[in-house]
Amino acid sequence: MSGADEWWRRAVIYQVYPRSYADSNGDGIGDLPGITARLDHLASLGVDALWLSPFYPSPQRDGGYDVADYRDVDPQFGTLADFDALIAATHRLGIRVIVDLVPNHCSWDHPAFRAALAAAPGSPERALFHFRDGRGEHGELPPNDWQSMFEGPAWTRVTEADGSPGQWYLHLFDPSQPDWNWDDERVREDFRTTLRFWLDRGVDGFRVDVCDALVKAKGLPDWPHAVHGVVRPVDGRLPPMWDQEGIHEIFRDWRNLLDSYDGSRILCAEAWLPPERAARIVRPGEMHQAFNFAFLEQPWSAADLRSTIETSLEANDAVGAPTTWVLSNHDVMRHASRYGYDGAVALESGVGADDPQPDRALGLRRARAATALMLALPGSAYLYQGEELGLPEVTDLPDDVRQDPVWERSGHRIRGRDGCRVPLPWTSSGPSFGFSTVSSSETWLPQPAYFGGFAAAGQEGDPASTLSLYRRALALRRERGLGTGPLEWDEDERPGTIAFRRGDLHVLANVSGEEVPLPDGARVLLASEPALPSGSVPRDVTVWFMR
Template sequence: MTTPDVTDADAIEADPTEWWRTAVIYQVYPRSFADLDGDGTGDLAGITARLDHVAALGADAVWLSPFYPSPQADGGYDVADYREVDPRYGTLADADALLARAHDLGLRVIADLVPNHCSDQHVLFRAALAAAPGSPERGMFHFRDGRGGHGDLPPNDWQSMFEGPAWTRVTEPDGTPGQWYLHLFAPEQPDWNWDDPRVHREFETTLRFWLDRGVDGFRVDVCDAIVKAPGLPDWPHATHGVVEPVDGVMPPMWDQEGIHAVFREWRRILDEYAGQRILCAEAWLPPERAARIVRSDEMHQAFNFAYLSLPWDATAIRANVDTSIAANDAVGAPTTWVLSNHDVMRHASRFGYDGPVELEAGVGVDDPQPDRATGLRRARAATLLMLGLPGSAYLYQGEELGLPEVTTLPDAVRQDPMWERSGHRIRGRDGCRVPIPWTSDGPSFGFSSAADTWLPQPADFGGYAVAAQEGDETSTLAMYRRALAVRRRSDLGSGTLRWHDTGSAAVLAWSNGRVTVVGNLGSEPVRLPAGEAVLGGDVLVESVPGAFVDGVLAVDAAVWLTTEPARTT
């Protein structure tokens, strides 16, 4: 009798470990990853064809930003149908093929769930518009009468995250000015009312639809906004960036207690399925509040956006690491580290500025430009620091190539709703969403057979391409591959951090199991002390070639060392 081969897909299904505690998950923005049908827009078949790259990088899973039918008023986060594939991306059969190929490669697949809002083209919102005030159809959303003598003022003072009021007035079926509906983002994105049980049932159906098809979990968009404070009270304070209490009170549209019951409801659904299906929270909260979302019966992960928001400053980074690990340890959850995503300036560019930057504001050709060389050097060091921390980590497509933010996009091609909603004051997030390069030349650098892509690529993108970096051991791609291999081999994700004193406030140093991680965020090279910190071990990974020579760590550099004394020859 012969023993059947065990595929990677079988191994995923049978894996009893809590893989998500240490996983490195690679974010794919479908519109900009790879285009197989030649229309200039990425698609699911293109992703499937390029999954070998993600597997070779050393990731454990891929997270797919929305690929559902959408008018694209907000880059796909205005979902018109949660249980279908947008024709521009392919079909449900293409989604099934992607899942199968990923699992064959040993990659899990995380889908995006968008529960705070949908598209104004969603069938249930269209039904609400056609129905009368006070109807069950309108009860699934936040419809309210306006203030003022004729109801011509918004129901409260809330502002949209995309600028302007968070309310839009509708014209009733009889042609008269009518009620207002709430949208924390664009007017094309009406907010669901999670006080209505039918909304719960709608999303349970969606979860089960994708879980039954083999999806391994969900990254949950704007999850901390789904429940609003009773009565929707006024809130005359800013709510952008990491959301914190004001005088001990959370904003009425963020982090309300009711969200936790919803997360427990979803967790119970996922726990019915084999293979450790997971939930990852997108919540721009400080670590102490984000940790409440990842209690044992709620979500598995929550992005550490406070960490992502930090400047290039050793003291600030150490404080965040300590606070984050302590907050998550208290609830038995891993910390989930991240440096870039589809909503913020790529870290290879933002670290090219001295001082803080507006993460979502975007950069135009007439704005102050980042120092590219400094930005990339710091970004590579920052990546080694992040990947050397215990917990899980997310990578954004193209960061392994050192891709910078595209700061030269013509304003005429911008598609982020922030651009129009701000009166052309905020350029928005298009610069981090430009299609990525695969080859050094050819139409759209291998992204597509078409020369024209949905957002234009800069002429120098070919120099960052995967093909341009293959075989170059000094490249950013090679550094990522080495780091992920050492991280997995040394179990850094499941380790315990122990800080070391280097004698310099600008230098971070800690041991994590068999690896010591050191980063110099100062303005001068630093000689590292040997001894207790075992900083004389062999070099495992350097952020740049020659970063660590004869015990001296270069400026804006990081290194991983063994925790044993260095070998001598």
């Protein structure tokens, strides 16, 4: 592959959650050979790159984001040889590969953390993590008041080698995910080794998990405020565990390392920050991209969406970086269901069978319109596996099969993210809808019976299908160069709509307004709904047209 150009400024990148994409050996869990066998789907879709969620050795207490070995493949997903075969196959198709880097925390099964537990307080082994003495008369209270993102305290007390209650260690997420101490140079050097390991195997970049939490404020001061969703200052102060100035030194170091390789290798930041703060991560010499979670968080509202588009473009243009756009991923409710509610929803809380249910038809209609809007915007776009099929969130999972750690940590109050991680349906029938090569196998999360109606095979050849809409939109986006170039707002934009031009292409999203007539002689190139009233755009529809 050539790859010397700045492909990442305009790329459409497809996220694969390996456990749920395709199963090659019949154990009910997706794997790397399964992904390789289904690459034709990505090629026909027309994406530029594949982003792989973690496939590393892990006890899977948090879906692989609890890494026990950063430089190997978990046997349930295959081998390093399988990974090399996947890289070679994707590159032959002209598709790049981005892998997850999880630098904020590891698994408590990681050899370094096991050594820390066995070592004494104040030891070099413990200095790799955040071990602290507790507060209270006997150290029985956590060192500070920080709360875990998965509910409960962000500290767990250990039992020392002599059996006595000991120090506490920090984990911003599950207790099985101790946070690394990035003030220790040994941590930094070990991650440089990890980056080189995968770059030498041919990966084209890294999506960096929780990158804005690597550096904590000196002294780990108290922070009595809850942190959920996009991180914003409180009383003019940033939370001491997020978006500290020291993260930028790390990013510049990584950027220098990647720039020493050929082929435009990239870094993409997962940072739940407002656009003006996320833009600081993509300044020259730091990361190439940062996820635009402010856009993902918006309800189906023309005013909110337009405001976020404007703010995002302004913030990123100021530092010469592309804006990214995303509507779904492995951590949030699928947008085909999210938009089935009116107003904002709790993105990561999940939905159970006894909760208010989304309007599935309305959600899919709005999701198709939102995707058509997103893919017309300048910058890079991320897609999450299954959204091109119109997959809804699975809102009726039995509670006894849930695996997201927040379900137990919250005392069964928060159902979590399993609903967006259910294995994909490839065929319209069969016990696993084609997910597994073994017809009798069960999937690691059960698929609902209605998933067959969303199967990829059933949408082939249907011009009205969601899969056809995505293919057409991606082809037009590439053909017309929509990933780059200016956006000009339509001065005649009507209430409840979003209207802009990309060169001679006009985009009109009717979010909540009255039916909008198209200009005389308009030639429609793409419509999010196949059957438009003659010469007009109804509510919850996006149209691309020429005059």
